[in-house]
Amino acid sequence: MSVNKQKYKKYVEKSAKKSPIVKNCVKAFLVGGLICAIGQALMQLYMYLDISEEVSKALVSVSLIFITALLTGFGIFDNIAKHAGAGTLVPITGFANSVVSPALDNKSEGWIMGLGAKIFIIAGPVILYGTTASVIYGVIYYLCKVLL
Amino acid sequence: MIIKLKSAPTITTSSCVGGKEERRGPLGDKLDFYDESDKFDCDTWEKSESEMQRRAFNHLLSKRKLQISDIDVLIAGDLINQCTSSSYGLLSFDIPYIGIFGACSTAALGLGLCGILCDGGYTKNAAIVTSSHFCSAERQFRFPLEYGSQRPPTAQHTATAAGAFLIEKEGKGAHIDEVMFGITVDAGISDANNMGAAMAPAAVDTLLKYFRESGTGLEDYDLIVTGDLGYEGHRIVTEMMHTLGYDMSGVYNDCGLMLYDRQKQDMHAGASGCGCSAFAMAASVLPDIVSGKYKNVLFLGSGALLSQASVLQGENIPGVVHLVKLSHREG
Numbered sequence: 001m002s003v004n005k006q007k008y009k010k011y012v013e014k015s016a017k018k019s020p021i022v023k024n025c026v027k028a029f030l031v032g033g034l035i036c037a038i039g040q041a042l043m044q045l046y047m048y049l050d051i052s053e054e055v056s057k058a059l060v061s062v063s064l065i066f067i068t069a070l071l072t073g074f075g076i077f078d079n080i081a082k083h084a085g086a087g088t089l090v091p092i093t094g095f096a097n098s099v100v101s102p103a104l105d106n107k108s109e110g111w112i113m114g115l116g117a118k119i120f121i122i123a124g125p126v127i128l129y130g131t132t133a134s135v136i137y138g139v140i141y142y143l144c145k146v147l148l
Numbered sequence: 149m150i151i152k153l154k155s156a157p158t159i160t161t162s163s164c165v166g167g168k169e170e171r172r173g174p175l176g177d178k179l180d181f182y183d184e185s186d187k188f189d190c191d192t193w194e195k196s197e198s199e200m201q202r203r204a205f206n207h208l209l210s211k212r213k214l215q216i217s218d219i220d221v222l223i224a225g226d227l228i229n230q231c232t233s234s235s236y237g238l239l240s241f242d243i244p245y246i247g248i249f250g251a252c253s254t255a256a257l258g259l260g261l262c263g264i265l266c267d268g269g270y271t272k273n274a275a276i277v278t279s280s281h282f283c284s285a286e287r288q289f290r291f292p293l294e295y296g297s298q299r300p301p302t303a304q305h306t307a308t309a310a311g312a313f314l315i316e317k318e319g320k321g322a323h324i325d326e327v328m329f330g331i332t333v334d335a336g337i338s339d340a341n342n343m344g345a346a347m348a349p350a351a352v353d354t355l356l357k358y359f360r361e362s363g364t365g366l367e368d369y370d371l372i373v374t375g376d377l378g379y380e381g382h383r384i385v386t387e388m389m390h391t392l393g394y395d396m397s398g399v400y401n402d403c404g405l406m407l408y409d410r411q412k413q414d415m416h417a418g419a420s421g422c423g424c425s426a427f428a429m430a431a432s433v434l435p436d437i438v439s440g441k442y443k444n445v446l447f448l449g450s451g452a453l454l455s456q457a458s459v460l461q462g463e464n465i466p467g468v469v470h471l472v473k474l475s476h477r478e479g
Contacts, residue, residue: 003349005336012345016380017301072294081296088296097296105292108192
């Protein structure tokens with residue numbers, strides 16, 4: 001059967017049920033905000049415990065990563081993320097989940113070729129291009145400082 | 149081309165096993181076996197899927213009270229690379245084995261092939277087993293299971309289910325009158341989250357060709373059922389057929405819409421996978437043909453022929469739809 005591909009694609013895209021963007025944005029805003037508020041509360045707590053500001057900042061990240069890893073392991077995180085979307089993806093929780101979940105998943109293929117090789121299958125691009133971008137940014141920053 | 153099976157071989161026995169969500173769905177109480185953990189006592193998801201096939205086939209044998217040596221040929225297929233769920237799952241049965249790949253159309257493709265083998269007199273019986281498992285399919289085609297992502301409303305949920313069917317030259321059950329293998333249709337869809345849309349044109353193509361060649365129309369059938377087009381594909385087929393002058397309402401259903409309560413179980417566009425149509429046919433459609441509720445049924449198994457590499461490389465997803473005409477006979 002000859003299908004007019006362009007026409008069909010347009011028809012499919014136009015008639016397909018759309019994601020509820022407004023609802024998703026509100027949920028992402030609320031959950032993302034809540035995670036940040038938890039981070040801030042942890043920050044206050046660590047500072048209250050007489051930990052220096054710099055160490056407290058690192059501890060907040062570590063705490064959020066730990067909580068995410070734990071929730072991912074218990075199979076809870078993906079159930080929150082399917083509602084929260086960018087709300088859980090954008091904070092450090094998204095990054096932690098993207099490393100822990102393939103590690104769990106690929107354990108069945110062994111520690112080296114499974115877990116070891118696949119652990120960064122989702123986070124890998126972020127690490128690669130994030131690092132590259134920061135190097136480029138550093139060079140530009142340096143040149144600006146020297147020239148200006 | 150329609151292949152007419154003169155002796156109209158019979159699907160005498162069918163069996164199905166499923167997972168937790170399938171058990172919770174509307175057809176849940178029809179399962180011969182289910183496992184709430186989806187693991188089927190195995191330590192990897194691939195083994196779990198194989199185990200589903202083994203159990204489905206075991207149930208088939210015990211239901212029909214047959215021994216392994218009574219089965220002439222075993223045809224099986226699934227979605228996992230190189231169809232390992234089938235070959236490993238059925239390894240313990242010493243029966244000549246044919247592995248087939250038709251993606252989610254495997255049940256229809258297998259029923260057709262078994263029917264041809266029996267009708268031609270080459271075998272006295274033939275069995276087809278197929279399966280899909282949500283977890284092994286997610287791992288192979290999408291993201292890790294615990295990865296937190298949002299699915300669009302057009303996405304389908306791979307059914308955790310296996311079905312087995314025994315086709316015999318003679319016997320009581322649903323008869324296979326005709327088989328029509330479909331062509332592969334590239335409709336220009338590359339979105340793996342909308343496979344219903346990728347397969348719908350292939351379904352329309354096969355159905356129209358069948359109507360033209362057989363000289364029949366919608367009024368000749370009690371039910372036309374597609375394999376796993378889901379909500380999107382079902383809607384597209386209905387609309388495409390409507391523009392061609394066919395009113396599908398009341399006669400057309402899709403197996404992908406039969407497995408779950410889409411709203412309650414949060415299943416987006418419905419079920420997909422080889423196990424989807426196998427389960428729905430074994431649990432609902434075939435018993436209704438046997439009981440006489442449906443006299444003439446067209447079963448159109450739909451397959452989306454994609455791989456992880458083809459999706460990543462931006463290739464379109466071709467669809468293929470195979471048709472099996474089933475009927476009820478008195479006596």
